[in-house]
Amino acid sequence: MAKFVTGKKACAVNPLKMSQPIGGALAFMGLRGAMPLLHGSQGCTSFGLVLFVRHFKEAIPLQTTAMSEVATVLGGLDNVEQAVLNIYNRTKPEIIGICSTGVTETKGDDVDGYIKLIRAKYPQLADFPMVYVSTPDFKDAFQDGWEKTVAKMVEVLVKTPEPDAKRDPRRVNVLPGSHLQPGDLDELRSIFEDFGLEPSFLPDLAGSLDGHIPDDFTPTTIGGIGVEEIATMGEASWTIAIGAQMRRAAEAMEKKTGVPYRLFERLCGLGPNDEFFMFLSEISGREVPKKYRRQRGQLVDAMLDAHFHLGGRKLAIGAEPDLLFDVASMLHEMGTHITTAVTTTQSPVFEKLQAEEVLLGDLEDLETLAKERGCDLLLTHSHGRQAAERLNIPFHRIGIPMFDRIGAGHRMIVGYRGTRELIFTLANLCIADHEANHEVTPDTWKNPWDGDGHGHSHAPATTPTHGTVVSTSHH
Numbered sequence: 001m002a003k004f005v006t007g008k009k010a011c012a013v014n015p016l017k018m019s020q021p022i023g024g025a026l027a028f029m030g031l032r033g034a035m036p037l038l039h040g041s042q043g044c045t046s047f048g049l050v051l052f053v054r055h056f057k058e059a060i061p062l063q064t065t066a067m068s069e070v071a072t073v074l075g076g077l078d079n080v081e082q083a084v085l086n087i088y089n090r091t092k093p094e095i096i097g098i099c100s101t102g103v104t105e106t107k108g109d110d111v112d113g114y115i116k117l118i119r120a121k122y123p124q125l126a127d128f129p130m131v132y133v134s135t136p137d138f139k140d141a142f143q144d145g146w147e148k149t150v151a152k153m154v155e156v157l158v159k160t161p162e163p164d165a166k167r168d169p170r171r172v173n174v175l176p177g178s179h180l181q182p183g184d185l186d187e188l189r190s191i192f193e194d195f196g197l198e199p200s201f202l203p204d205l206a207g208s209l210d211g212h213i214p215d216d217f218t219p220t221t222i223g224g225i226g227v228e229e230i231a232t233m234g235e236a237s238w239t240i241a242i243g244a245q246m247r248r249a250a251e252a253m254e255k256k257t258g259v260p261y262r263l264f265e266r267l268c269g270l271g272p273n274d275e276f277f278m279f280l281s282e283i284s285g286r287e288v289p290k291k292y293r294r295q296r297g298q299l300v301d302a303m304l305d306a307h308f309h310l311g312g313r314k315l316a317i318g319a320e321p322d323l324l325f326d327v328a329s330m331l332h333e334m335g336t337h338i339t340t341a342v343t344t345t346q347s348p349v350f351e352k353l354q355a356e357e358v359l360l361g362d363l364e365d366l367e368t369l370a371k372e373r374g375c376d377l378l379l380t381h382s383h384g385r386q387a388a389e390r391l392n393i394p395f396h397r398i399g400i401p402m403f404d405r406i407g408a409g410h411r412m413i414v415g416y417r418g419t420r421e422l423i424f425t426l427a428n429l430c431i432a433d434h435e436a437n438h439e440v441t442p443d444t445w446k447n448p449w450d451g452d453g454h455g456h457s458h459a460p461a462t463t464p465t466h467g468t469v470v471s472t473s474h475h
Contacts, residue, residue: 006359007362016342016366018141018400020136024099027150027178030224031227032221033092033094033220033221035097035219035221038098040101042064055400088124100136131152133148143177143245143347146245154202154253155252155256158230158256161235167236171236172237173253176188178322179322180242185206186210187418191277194291196284197283204223207224210223210410236259238260243264243322265352266325267413268413269330295417298416309430313376313377313430314336315331316339319343321350336377342361343360367390371391375391378391380399384397396429
């Protein structure tokens with residue numbers, strides 16, 4: 001069990017965390033035809049837009065109510081109304097998702113009330129799907145914004161089934177956490193379908209931010225789950241939540257529809273996937289396909305091969321709670337020591353993390369502690385690259401943003417295959433680091449008493465010449 005420690009610094013020097021509105025906006029991007037709208041200043045939206053474009057390398061739909069100083073003081077009804085009308089008339093979305101920001105939360109704008117007034121004033125918007133989520137960026141973090149938004153989607157968009165409605169035994173709801181990339185969702189979809197199940201992902205970033213090119217340009221999201229499919233999620237037989245952050249949405253689903261849920265806090269590692277696959281076998285009535293039995297064997301072999309390189313390493317990791325817990329726990333099982341862990345917000349999963357403490361801090365804290373504790377492996381997002389360079393230790397990018405590498409959205413850590421690929425990547429980093437710092441050359445094996453290498457011996461007169469082995473190792 002890790003002790004949760006809050007940093008004492010007055011400000012973040014090199015921020016690790018991202019804000020709630022950004023997490024909420026990304027969740028809305030997993031819906032088809034969606035337009036996320038940040039209720040705040042233009043700068044808030046510009047920051048999020050640039051961050052997502054650099055990470056996914058895709059066009060990102062994101063709008064703003066463009067609150068000025070005067071509008072913030074007087075109230076944002078006019079700005080929200082104008083933004084909703086402009087989006088509805090110009091981009092023709094299927095849904096508008098609104099997230100608050102720090103300035104509007106400080107003022108105390110009643111956005112739910114604004115939406116009621118707008119619906120009453122404009123008949124065409126009376127039944128148009130609009131979801132508002134309170135996501136002040138002066139508290140909590142990216143993961144919290146995602147968590148609240150998905151839970152609100154369930155509360156607003158999912159319909160309560162009729163008392164005599166029958167559930168589809170093949171259909172399952174999947175609530176993925178913010179720590180999963182589109183590549184993870186693609187892998188999960190294949191797994192569910194191989195068990196004969198029909199998954200509905202909420203949100204579904206694999207449909208909207210997986211890098212596919214549409215036939216025609218659209219200013220909204222170009223894929224993801226549709227509003228009409230969300231409405232029928234109460235017909236599913238099970239809800240599967242991935243990541244502790246999704247418990248809230250799963251409970252909301254069960255409360256509204258009666259659909260039972262199963263929470264998997266981890267899907268990276270051998271044990272968690274064994275549990276996951278056995279559950280799918282149970283609810284589908286099918287045996288685990290041979291394909292995945294083979295993948296399991298490959299993972300076990302990969303763990304055997306890689307533990308020579310990962311075992312004993314001292315890990316420094318900085319990430320959102322669910323991502324930190326998932327990846328660090330897998331590495332602990334490989335023999336890596338979780339020496340330094342820095343995160344962005346509180347989470348119950350830290351009670352299960354095999355580390356002494358988890359610090360609520362920034363990347364400066366991560367670098368300082370990693371140096372003090374002699375860490376020799378660093379995992380965090382792309383803003384940690386300078387720290388890794390100064391520490392001269394292997395560095396692997398995880399989470400968002402990952403702007404200095406392409407294919408970030410296609411990486412995966414779930415399943416036997418995703419775990420195996422992550423293990424190979426990290427082990428190879430450690431091998432490359434060893435080769436770089438312990439380069440083997442002909443001089444490495446030179447006998448220290450062999451002179452200058454040109455046949456001129458400088459050995460002392462007392463050096464044994466016959467019948468004695470002289471060590472050639474350098475200390």
